[in-house]
Amino acid sequence: MRAPLLDFDEVLARLGEVAQQHRLSEVETVSTFSALGRVLAAPVTSGLDVPPEDNTSMDGYAMRVADVPTVGTVLPISQRIPAGVVGQPLQPGTAARIFTGAQVPPGADAVVMQEQCEALDVDGSAQVKVGVVPALGQWIRRRGEDVSHGQVVLSAGQRLTPQALGLAASVGAASLSVVRRPRVALFSTGDELVMPGEPLKPGAIYNSNRFTLRGLLEAAGCEVTDLGIVPDRLDATRDVLRQAAAQHDLILTSGGVSVGEEDHLRPAAQAEGRIDLWQMAIKPGKPLAVGAIRRATGAGEALLMGLPGNPVSSFVTFVLAVAPLLRGLQGAPCRLPASLLVRADFAWAKPDKRREFLRVRLNAQGGVELFPNQSSGVLTSAVWADGLVDNPGGQAIAAGDTVRFLPLGLLTAG
Known part of the structure; x- marks a missing residue:
């Protein structure tokens, strides 16, 4: 009797356990410039306040609120403070010309933007006519407003995005401690597979999976060893598994995982190691x-x-199962991103009994449209789509229903 298909949530939970058991322990120190996409091995703690002092968020004039009781008040300009220059304490009854990012001089408690002021020259003396009555603290960014001294700004296990690198740089982190990249061996099985540029013999197909999976692995920040196409033979499959295991954390294959006579991955893996999970209750992607x-x-x-x-x-199985495992190996959470609740602008009248992941695309009206052909062989659907609808098994969808949307941009991110 064939074992029942595994529930996807159970698979994901078990992958989290696998990732925990095999978590990568090697750590590297890299330049912050070179850390994009890496996973932090240690938190980043700020050694300073950001901003380090009160500064202005506008080009304008720094002044005391008490010195501007009415609209039209005229103040002499006592100093000019560009960004990077520390001004002198503001003399009572005067204003300072100040530029975005410059430190607000001691004594000033408001900034009025230049568009609300009129610069005057009275007998060679620079003055400013203030067009508003300023509010206390307006247009002033306070010391430590963004980050305070001693604050953890980035956590261990966090993947470094461009904005995270900027935040690390803002607290003076010139280098970062990161987990080394996962080493992944990739190969495909199938005598029918040929590479683009080679003659397409009768019965042959071009090996698209090699390109898709390699791209997904590289986008996830992995070091990839491409072992090419392996013949549909048990001995060849065993040989490549032994070769791949020597220097890699993960071996990723496509094809050969069904139950046909030419599907050799399972017996080869059982001869060279073990199989822990086999087939899950999702569509597409049951063989795993x-x-x-x-x-x-x-x-x-x-x-x-x-x-x-x-x-x-x-x-689909890569973004749902492999990508979370890779994140888990590096110390990040082994889970899917949170789904978004959106309106279905399509009907799905004949659902499968398995949990389905439908290729959809957001439209200008805020709903999602369905790619018309949901076959597991139609790769154009994965290019057209910008997300998947996570639909419970056996659940029909009517136009206007609320569905769970998983953005591909988040699923495929490292």
Whole structure:
């Protein structure tokens, strides 16, 4: 009797356990300039206040509120303070010409933007006519308003986005401690597969999965070893598994994970290691092998994830299962991003009994449209779509229903 298909949430939870057991321990110190997409191994703590002193967020004039009781008050300009210059204490009854980012001089308690002022020259003396009555503290960014001294600004396990790098730089972090990149071996199985540029013989297809999966791995920040296409033979599959296990954290395959006579990944993996999970209750992407391959040296094992050969199934299982595992190996949460609740601008009258992940795209009206062909072989649907609708098994969708939307941009991010 065939074992029941695994619930996807159970699969994800078990992948989290696997990631915890095999978490990468090696740490590297890299320049903040070179840390994009890496995962922090240690928190970043600020050694200063940001901003370090009160400064102005506008070009204008710094003054005392008490010196401007009415609209039209005229004040002499006692100093000029560009960004990067520290001014003198503001003399009572005067204003300072000041520029965005400059430190507000002691004694000033408001800034009036230049558009609300009129610069005057009275007998060679620079003055300003103030067109508003300022409010206390207006247009002043206070010391420590963004970050305070000793504050943790980035947490361990956080993936470094461009804005995170900017925040690290703002607190003076010239280098960052990051987890080393996952090392992943990639190969495809299938005698029918050929590479673009080669003649397409009868019965052959171009190997799209090699390009899709390699791109997804690189986008996730992995060091990828591409082992190409492996013949549909048990001995060849065993050989490449042994080779891949030697220097890699994860072996990722596509094809050969079904139950046909030409599907050799499962028996090869069982001969060289083990299979822990097999097939999950989702569509597309039911075939999934999760296990480990022994290293010949006896120094541990390499994880194995075998994805289905159909291109959309391979893509979907990567973003749902492989991407969370890779994040978990580096110390980030092994989970999917939070789904968004959106309106379905389509009908789905004949749902599958398995949990479905439908290729959809947001439209200008704030709803999602469905790609008309949801076949697991139609890769154009994955290019057209900008997200997946996570639909529970057996649930029909009517136009106007609220559905759970997973943006592909978040699913494929490292």
